Amino acid sequence: MSNQASNSTATPMIEFIGINKFYGSLPALVDINAEVKKGEVVVVCGPSGSGKSTLIRTVNRLEEIQSGVLRFDGQNVHAKISSLAMNHLRSRIGFVFQSFNLFPHLSVLDNVMLSPVKVNGIKRSKAREIALQLLDRVGLSSKAQNYPAQLSGGQQQRVAIARALAMEPPAMLFDEPTSALDPEMVGEVLAVMRGLARDGMTMMCVTHEMNFARDVADRVWFMDAGRLLESASPSAFFGSPQHPRAQRFLSDLRAR
Amino acid sequence: MTLLFNMIGIVSDNWLLLLVGQFPNGPLGGIAATLILSILGIALAFPLSVAMALARLSPWPVLRWPATALVYVVRGVPLLLIILWVYFLLPLLIGESVPGFVTMLATLVIYEGAFLSEIVRAGITALPRGQMDAARALGHSHLGAMRYVILPQALFNMIPSIISQFVSTIKETTLGYIINVPELTFAAGQINNRLLTKPFEVYFILAIIYFVVCWTLTKLASTLERRIAVRRARSMDGAAAPALAAASRT
Numbered sequence: 001m002s003n004q005a006s007n008s009t010a011t012p013m014i015e016f017i018g019i020n021k022f023y024g025s026l027p028a029l030v031d032i033n034a035e036v037k038k039g040e041v042v043v044v045c046g047p048s049g050s051g052k053s054t055l056i057r058t059v060n061r062l063e064e065i066q067s068g069v070l071r072f073d074g075q076n077v078h079a080k081i082s083s084l085a086m087n088h089l090r091s092r093i094g095f096v097f098q099s100f101n102l103f104p105h106l107s108v109l110d111n112v113m114l115s116p117v118k119v120n121g122i123k124r125s126k127a128r129e130i131a132l133q134l135l136d137r138v139g140l141s142s143k144a145q146n147y148p149a150q151l152s153g154g155q156q157q158r159v160a161i162a163r164a165l166a167m168e169p170p171a172m173l174f175d176e177p178t179s180a181l182d183p184e185m186v187g188e189v190l191a192v193m194r195g196l197a198r199d200g201m202t203m204m205c206v207t208h209e210m211n212f213a214r215d216v217a218d219r220v221w222f223m224d225a226g227r228l229l230e231s232a233s234p235s236a237f238f239g240s241p242q243h244p245r246a247q248r249f250l251s252d253l254r255a256r
Numbered sequence: 257m258t259l260l261f262n263m264i265g266i267v268s269d270n271w272l273l274l275l276v277g278q279f280p281n282g283p284l285g286g287i288a289a290t291l292i293l294s295i296l297g298i299a300l301a302f303p304l305s306v307a308m309a310l311a312r313l314s315p316w317p318v319l320r321w322p323a324t325a326l327v328y329v330v331r332g333v334p335l336l337l338i339i340l341w342v343y344f345l346l347p348l349l350i351g352e353s354v355p356g357f358v359t360m361l362a363t364l365v366i367y368e369g370a371f372l373s374e375i376v377r378a379g380i381t382a383l384p385r386g387q388m389d390a391a392r393a394l395g396h397s398h399l400g401a402m403r404y405v406i407l408p409q410a411l412f413n414m415i416p417s418i419i420s421q422f423v424s425t426i427k428e429t430t431l432g433y434i435i436n437v438p439e440l441t442f443a444a445g446q447i448n449n450r451l452l453t454k455p456f457e458v459y460f461i462l463a464i465i466y467f468v469v470c471w472t473l474t475k476l477a478s479t480l481e482r483r484i485a486v487r488r489a490r491s492m493d494g495a496a497a498p499a500l501a502a503a504s505r506t
Contacts, residue, residue: 060393062389083397087397088395091394093393095390095393097390097393099384099386101390103387103405103409104409105408105412114394114404118400119394119395119400120395163394164394
């Protein structure tokens with residue numbers, strides 16, 4: 001399962017170097033130093049309010065930071081760059097939201113096609129072809145002409161994944177992709193994510209799905225109160241967590 | 257009863273004047289002018305209002321400040337005063353006399369533009385934040401996100417409010433009376449001046465005409481509003497149901 005081992009170069013895809021972020025005087029992220037290597041799957045876990053979502057949203061600069069350097073594929077994300085360069089950078093970072101955020105006025109197919117056509121300037125016929133392939137990959141080619149409102153939550157999230165993949169990003173970020181789903185729909189979304197991981201996609205996932213973390217992740221990051229307290233392989237993290245806060249978190253999870 | 261007879265008599269004697277004014281022997285007037293003035297006013301104010309709403313919501317202060325100032329000024333001044341300002345200023349600015357119709361149209365574009373821009377702005381800010389986030393995350397520029405994702409949804413949701421604003425505009429055209437714009441109220445005034453003894457009947461007819469037009473449009477707006485609400489509720493279902501499920505789980 002470990003992509004890290006097969007990827008001998010192991011160059012970093014996402015680097016967090018001394019990241020700090022405050023909401024007013026409230027620290028949201030405190031001195032984060034970590035990296036996600038190419039081909040690696042990192043699962044970020046921790047109690048709610050620990051800064052997981054904030055951290056993942058700094059990667060494509062949906063959240064600003066106050067200090068530190070964040071590199072995506074070698075590019076400094078939070079540097080003073082033109083908005084054009086920023087848009088281009090964002091288009092290369094696949095992002096999947098907790099609340100799906102499909103565009104309700106567009107059909108499923110148009111949701112997936114919109115950005116390749118309008119951002120990357122790909123021909124409609126070509127974009128359509130790619131979109132249909134991706135919808136097939138997430139098992140929804142039969143829903144291409146439907147509108148998001150006609151789909152279940154799990155189906156919507158799979159469309160959202162296809163929409164992000166349509167930009168052919170070298171890495172995918174998932175911000176609690178299954179937290180807004182009915183329990184019976186969680187599996188279908190995780191299955192798509194497992195498939196992506198198997199194909200060698202670099203992934204950073206904020207999730208509470210610990211089985212997914214155990215099976216798919218190369219590393220698990222544990223966060224609390226804006227700090228990255230632990231970064232370990234899944235077996236080490238679930239077998240013998242080092243930090244007391246992580247121990248308590250895991251025992252609370254088991255108690256549920 | 258005599259009142260009703262009198263009114264029917266007045267309408268049958270003057271229906272052409274009420275409908276089109278002195279056209280084709282004079283300028284187009286009556287209800288035709290009122291409707292054309294209102295339609296043109298809203299049609300020209302609409303693009304202006306979208307531009308102003310975008311300016312007010314833009315990340316650039318250079319655009320935000322002037323648009324905000326204009327909206328505040330226009331909203332804080334009576335329409336009648338704006339009419340007078342345009343009436344006296346426009347000829348000075350362009351150096352020649354301006355027909356009343358044009359003066360009134362220019363006034364309506366400024367006034368309705370400001371009000372409509374607030375409606376458009378409300379429509380944009382009412383959309384979930386995630387829509388803009390998702391568009392930006394996919395690499396769309398701010399304006400691209402507005403154009404392809406935000407505005408199509410916001411403007412659709414705003415259709416009933418835009419119709420209500422159109423109804424207000426129809427009623428506001430009556431103020432053109434004071435600068436002799438040949439519209440419906442002006443036509444009624446002409447009839448009243450000629451008859452001299454029947455002001456109650458004349459202005460009652462006038463009120464009925466305005467009421468029928470505005471009430472029909474208001475009805476249309478509320479029908480559309482209901483349909484849009486149903487459609488929006490349906491489009492929410494997909495997102496709201498699992499969110500509720502998640503809330504009950506935690």
